[in-house]
Amino acid sequence: MKMGFIGLGNMGGPMAANLVKAGHHVAAFDMARAAVDKVVSLGASAATSAADAATDAEIVVTMLPAGQHVRGVYLGEHGLLKAAKPRTLFIDCSTIDVATARDVHLAASAAEMDFLDAPVSGGVGGATAGTLTFMVGGGDAAFARAKPLLEKMGKNIFHAGGAGNGQAAKICNNMLLAVSMIGTCEAFVLAEKLGLDSQTLYNIASTASGQCWSLTSYCPVPGPVPASPANRNYQAGFTASMMLKDLKLAQSAAQASGAATPLGAQATALYSLFESAGAGTRDFSGIIQLLRGNPAA
Numbered sequence: 001m002k003m004g005f006i007g008l009g010n011m012g013g014p015m016a017a018n019l020v021k022a023g024h025h026v027a028a029f030d031m032a033r034a035a036v037d038k039v040v041s042l043g044a045s046a047a048t049s050a051a052d053a054a055t056d057a058e059i060v061v062t063m064l065p066a067g068q069h070v071r072g073v074y075l076g077e078h079g080l081l082k083a084a085k086p087r088t089l090f091i092d093c094s095t096i097d098v099a100t101a102r103d104v105h106l107a108a109s110a111a112e113m114d115f116l117d118a119p120v121s122g123g124v125g126g127a128t129a130g131t132l133t134f135m136v137g138g139g140d141a142a143f144a145r146a147k148p149l150l151e152k153m154g155k156n157i158f159h160a161g162g163a164g165n166g167q168a169a170k171i172c173n174n175m176l177l178a179v180s181m182i183g184t185c186e187a188f189v190l191a192e193k194l195g196l197d198s199q200t201l202y203n204i205a206s207t208a209s210g211q212c213w214s215l216t217s218y219c220p221v222p223g224p225v226p227a228s229p230a231n232r233n234y235q236a237g238f239t240a241s242m243m244l245k246d247l248k249l250a251q252s253a254a255q256a257s258g259a260a261t262p263l264g265a266q267a268t269a270l271y272s273l274f275e276s277a278g279a280g281t282r283d284f285s286g287i288i289q290l291l292r293g294n295p296a297a
Contacts, residue, residue: 001025001149004053004060005044006073006080007094008035011120012063014127015093015153017042019061022152029053051083059089059149066245067100074104086112091146093134095119095171097249098164099256101137105163114142117163119170120154123237131155135173137166171253174246177214178267178284184214185288188221199223220285234286241280244271 001024005016008030020026020043028039029047040046047053050073054060060080064070070092074080080090090113092104101117108115116138126132132154136143143159150157160169187210191201202224206216219225229237247268254261274280274287277295289295 001059002057003027003149004029004047004057005039005063006030006050006053006060007063007065008032008039009063009065010124011127012061012093013039014124015061015063015132016044018127018130018153019149020044024149024152027053027057049078050080051078054080054084054088057084057088059091059146060084061149062090062092062094064092064094064096066094067096070094070096070100070104075107081107081111081113084113087114089114089116089142089145091116091118091150093118093120095246095249096167098167098171098253101167102164105138114139114145115163116142116146117166118146118150119166121170121173122154125237126155127153134158135160135166135169137161137164137168167249168253171246171250174243175250175261175264175267178243178247178271179263180212181214181218181220181285182267182270182287182291184212185220185285185291189288189291214285218285220288229283229285230288234283234289236281236283238284239281240271240274240284240286243284244268244275244280247271 003024004027006029008016008028013035016026016028016039026044027047028036028044029050030036036046064073090108105115116136118134118136120132120134122132130153133156134150134154136159147157160166188198198221202219219228220230222230229235250264251268274290274295279286279295289297
């Protein structure tokens with residue numbers, strides 16, 4: 001299949017590489033030439049622009065930093081919706097605001113294109129291993145068309161519903177993750193103050209009612225879960241700044257929809273403090289250091 005892939009950063013690069021490994025003809029573009037060269041070395045071809053990547057493609061995947069970039073790439077004067085052939089399928093894997101996703105859905109439909117918002121979960125490790133979770137918003141036919149391709153990049157592919165629902169699922173999930181991680185960190189900090197060994201707390205809570213993913217798969221203290229970033233001085237699998245971005249998107253959506261998210265708001269404030277302390281590039285589980293009073297440690 002002829003494909004375009006636009007946005008070859010920490011996530012997009014490995015995702016594009018998996019499509020090349022699956023035998024697809026990928027025209028790749030990124031503003032950073034080194035990112036393009038890396039994917040080209042694996043068998044992709046270099047596109048001269050985002051529009052060039054889409055010109056002859058049947059399917060185009062985008063992975064961009066924020067909503068304004070998605071609007072520019074799709075709706076701009078030389079945007080993808082003007083460059084591509086009718087019935088091209090666009091899959092945007094960026095994590096952006098719901099309103100932008102729905103606006104691009106409408107514009108794509110008017111241009112006789114198919115569009116899906118399909119943000120991902122799983123981090124760089126999942127992108128590299130091809131085990132990402134995709135949360136997809138859009139029509140049934142477009143989802144059916146995209147699913148075989150998404151399965152080359154991910155393990156869990158969910159159709160979340162109509163336009164924008166992929167983004168809705170992503171920000172709801174990550175708000176829940178942030179809240180549960182902070183709660184897990186608070187429990188371990190309190191245990192330390194009370195003289196309760198971290199491994200003992202883990203052994204008990206992981207089999208009791210406090211069990212959650214933040215504890216059993218991503219434990220924020222060294223020892224109990226060897227693969228967790230806590231054992232690597234919080235070297236990021238998913239950065240605190242990326243978590244803060246998603247929390248801000250969730251808060252904007254909550255305000256627009258009138259939803260009450262007091263814990264989400266508090267999590268946003270805490271991650272803002274953590275980032276302001278210079279810890280934005282550390283793993284989001286490192287928020288435990290903020291609670292210990294030493295965020296830069």
